[in-house]
Amino acid sequence: MIGRTELEFVDNIAKETSRLLNKLSPSEFPGPGIESRTMELENLMCFEETRCVRIVGVLGMAGIGKTTVSNCVYERNLDGFDGCCFLSNVQDELKLQTIDQLQQKLLRKLLDDEKLEVGASVGAHKVLKDRLRNKKLFIVLDNCLVTISDNRLEMHDLLLKMGKVIGYESSINEVGKRGRLRNPKDICRILKNKNKGTKKTRGIFLDMSNVKRMELPSDIFTKMLNLKFLKFYNCSEWCEKDCRLQLPGGLDYFPDELVYLHWQGYPLDYLPMNFDPEKLVVLNLRYSNIEQLWKEEKDTGELRWVDLSYSKELLNLSGLSKAKKLERLDLECCESLAECSSIQEMESLVTLNLRDCLELKSLPEETNLKSLKTLILSGCSKLINFPTISENIESLYLDGTAVERVPESIGYLRNLAVLNLKKCCSLMSLPDNFCKLKSLKKLILSGCSRLESFPDINEDMGSLEILLMDETAVNQIPRKMYMSNLKLFSFGGSKVQDLT
Incomplete structure (x- = not known):
């Protein structure tokens, strides 16, 4: 009978032989381009690190x-x-x-x-x-x-539930040793006691709906060196004065490892000056008291989404001028925002929402917003000049602005599909080359009370399906209106007399 040592020896020989045969396999890389991708994935896996738990998604x-x-x-x-x-x-x-x-x-x-x-x-x-x-x-x-x-990455409920259970059971009794914290009671216990947080804490997700007002120490995050995800949010309807987490002594530190920072109702005027956001991808400070993100420029090269909506004290976008990968910028109802010059080089920006920015009077003239597709300026009541900041724009919302005229350069917006000029009460005319907008599907002019004429459409605007001209001062329909696909034309309450 073979002894245990001999069995182990034979087993080791078999494993080594199998390993060598695998390496000699002629079909190791079954197609072109596979070898380079395989090596790239192996580098991400860091196989040489023996004590590291690594998860890589393909x-x-x-x-x-x-x-x-x-x-x-x-x-x-x-x-x-x-x-x-x-x-x-x-x-x-x-x-x-x-x-x-x-x-x-x-x-x-x-x-x-x-x-x-x-x-x-x-x-x-x-x-x-x-x-x-x-x-x-x-x-x-x-x-x-x-x-x-x-x-968008979507995770099945079963996998999400399993992940939460694994995270909780990894350290049932010692909260500070868990990688991700979701239980409100556990999180509040850590936030009240700064010594509870550790470098093992990587994610904090707190629904503040049922959390009472708390005052946090200024060095609350000092020991959480590896914190990557921080989300303080409220699932219920938000009240402007409902800032549950207060920082009476300010905030000394945010971990530089942060990738996702979502703090609804952030209570301070600024983010910590020593915070280096070079790894930050998402910044959400809705309903915050922020006046300015930073007093100086920061390396924000990885940012993809910034949401500062309803931050009514926000004055400018200082600190974001280097965010060249930013794809979405939400500034809705930032009532004190008077200028946004920092957007000039945001070449990846797809969506810019400036709805109800009441102090905003203009946008930068020389910009590099070649990716911009949706621009929302609804309710910017002091905005006078028609913005032409991207030739690739698809949806332009100017309803409720003080725009007086639409320039002829609008003819270059070949991808424009939606143009909303509703209740632009200062608008008096449209350019003669309006028919150049071949992609336009929806045009809203309702409530433009000073608009007295509509230009002849000498070329077929075959994409236009909806034209709303209710309550305008237009008193006669143009002689030429080539709109072969028009499905809805409304002029209720206007002064139109002749439909022939």
């Missing part, structure tokens, strides 16, 4: 080789782990079996035990925990519960 449209690349990485590196498992087509598997059955399949593979039965008792979980302790594991979940829709 996303993209169907058929581009996500599974192929993942399988290559798996086959090339599985021998460096104590246990490994490649679960194919997780979504399809879940149609045939429960998530508990799939979990059992995963654990049997990781522990190399086909007879393993996973129970629901605490004792069974403890046994599994002991068996998996100190093991280096490699798990690939193919076509799993995370999907992509309209460029």
Whole structure:
């Protein structure tokens, strides 16, 4: 009978032989471009780090080789782990079996035990925990519960629930050692006691709906060096004076690791000056008391979305001029905002919302907003000049502004689909080249009480479906109106006399 040492020796020989055969496989990279992508993914996995837990997501449209690349990485590196498992087509598997059955399949593979039965008792979980302790594991979940829709990552409820349970059970008794905090009572306990927060805290998600007013110390985040996600929000209807978390002594520090910062009702005038936002992707300070983000320019090169809506004390956008990757900027109801020169070089900006910025009189003339598609200036009652800041604009909302005329340069807006000029009471005329707007689908002129004429449409505006001219001063329909696809034409309350 072969002894234990000999069995281990034979097992090691078999594993080493298998490893070498895998490396010599002629089909290691089954197609062009796979090798470079495989190596890139391997670099992200950091296989050389033995004590690091690493999670990497591979996303993209169907058929581009996500599974192929993942399988290559798996086959090339599985021998460096104590246990490994490649679960194919997780979504399809879940149609045939429960998530508990799939979990059992995963654990049997990781522990190399086909007879393993996973129970629901605490004792069974403890046994599994002991068996998996100190093991280096490699798990690939193919076509799993995370999907992509309209460029948004969406997670199945089961996966979200499982993640929350894992996060909670990782340290039931010691709150400060959990990676992510969601329980309001636990979070409030940490916020009240600055010594509770640790460098293990990576995410805080607090719904303030049922939280009473609290005063936080200025050094509340000093020990949370690795905090990446901070979200203080309110699911119920927000009240302007409803700032639950107060900082009477100011705020000394935000961790430089922050990627997501959402603080609804942020109580201070500024963000900490020593905060380096170079990793920040999302900044949401709706209903805040902020007057200015920073007093000096900051490296905001990774920012994609900024929302400062209803921050009624905001004076300018200082600190954002380097945000060249910014895609969405929401400044709705920032009533004190008088200028926004910092937007000039935001070349990736797609949506700019300045609705009800009552002090805003103009936009910068020389801008590099080549990606801008939606511009909302509704209710900017002091805005006089018609903005022409991007030739790629698709939706332009100027309702309730003081715009007096539409320039002929509007003819260059070849992608413009929606133009809303409702209740522009100072508007007196439209340019003769209006028919050049071949993509225009919806034109709203209702309530333009000083608009007395509408230009002849000498070329077919075949895309125009809706034309609203209610309560204008137009007294005669033009002789030429080539609008072959017009579905709704309304002129109620106007002075139109001749429809021929």
